[in-house]
Amino acid sequence: MIKNIQTKIILIFFVLGIVVIGTLSFLHINMLEKNTNLIGNIVQTQEVIKVVEDQIAQTKVISVIAIGIFAIITLLVGYFVSKAVVKPIDILIQNAEKIANGEEVEIAKNDKKKTQVDELVNAFSLMTTELKQNLKEVGKQKKQIETILLHMTDGIIAFDMEGQIIHINPAAIQLLNLNKKDRNFNEIFKKLNTDINLEKIVYLESWTSSEQRLNIGEKYVNLLFAPFQDEGGKPAGVIVVIQDITEHVKLDNMRKEFVADVSHELKTPITSIMGYADTLLESEYDKEMQDKFLGVISSEARRMAKLVTDLLTLSRYDNKKVVKEEAQFDLGDLTKKCIDRLKFEIEKKEHHIECFVTANVPPVHADKYGIERVILNIISNAIKYTKENGTIKVYVGFVYNDAYIKVIDNGIGIPQEDLSRIFERFYRVDKARTREMGGTGLGLPIAKEILDQNHGSIDIKSQAGKGTEVVIRIPVNKK
Secondary structure, eight states: OOHHHHHHHHHHHHHHHHHHHHHHHHHHHHHHHHHHHHHHHHOOHHHHHHHHHHHHHHHHHHHHHHHHHHHHHHHHHHHHHIIIIIIIHHHHHHHHHHHHHTTTOOOSSSOTTTTTHHHHHHHOOOOHHHHHHHHHHHHHHHHHHOOOOOHHEEEEEETTSSSEEEEHHHHHHHHHOTTTTTHHHHHHHHHHTOOOHHHHOOOOGSSSSEEEEEEEEEEEEEEEEEEEOOOSSSEEEEEEEEEOOOOHHHHHHHHHHHHHHHHHHHHHHHHHHHHHHHHHHHOOOOOHHHHHHHOOOOOHHHHHHHHHHHHHHHHHHHHTOOOOOOOEEOOHHHHHHHHTTHHHHHHTTTTTTEEEEEETHHHHHHHHHHHHHHHHHHHHHHHHOOOTOOOOEEEEEEETEEEEEEEEEEOOOOOOOGGTTTTTOOOOOHHHHHTTTOOSSHHHHHHHHHHHHHOOOEEEEHHHHHHHEEEEEBBBOOO
């Protein structure tokens, strides 16, 4: 394209030069001919006419020579222009096209004939190569940031000064339950029933960063609003960070409930002890009445001591301070020993209990004392919550890589709505009845903690009024 332009310019320059030279020659010859005619009319001398005709002939020859010389000069000028200007520019364009297409560009080095335009070409090539590398690096960083934002569990939304969304990640859409129509700051947060104002966040010093907690359905989210600025230091918009704090809120509520339950559980026996003790001190009773009051005091004190012991046990498991004495033992033998230890309670309620142990149960390697405590708790619960003359069946077996204990009773069972909460601390289905039976509401949570730390599991299935099935799994010893 450059060469075509160069040819056209040289051709136009050449034609204009010939036209100018030809026009001047024509006018000069025309003027001489007019003079010749004028002189011929006045003075009819042959010598004068011949002199004028010679001048005309000389002018024509000079015109032809001038045109020839001009043509040569035009070609030489075109050649030097092509070499010094057009060719380097053409190379510059070719290199630019290669760079645009992602091709490598060779840069001339140590060329003695290199012109200033060549140096410009090389400088441009070097600059574009560096620019290309910088653009690649920027593109790479952009991809990294987009990937991070895409997979973040926290939501991110960026708004411009008009309140329109610049960027939003999937987590933000999910946490705030947004749809495609929600694209404006005021509309989004008005929909969420919050009084956050974009102008206040951006312009008021006290709102340079603001936090707000929202309840959206069953979720709790924390919103952090922070304004950002452009390169000139002027406000450019607001970034909103959305954090899902549902689990934190639930844990906080559980902690508050736990503290309230502990206080209540300790307050009840202490109140009974203080009441009966004050009664004994203030009045004189016969020995039978004193023994009755002292029996209540003793019972409540033991109950309080058991509660404190269970709390300390849970605390040790929570803080990983329990020293496990792992050993290899036979799960079937340990289960039979636990049943024998509970023989008095079984006979008292006249339960019919059976224990079945398969012959192919391999030994387990775990904390024997902890597992024993779990077995005692599960079988003890089956005894407590099964009416007199009830049936309890215990199976010990092996499946896949786990040894298991299955305890099935035909007791009062657990309502379906309570099954998901039975491992919560102090949670009891029938609080009055459980307290009457001496339960603290910590037995199952402790059992689960013990099994978790021994890489085991516990699963409970039950129906109200029909009975309960508890399955404990413990990994076997791997040799």
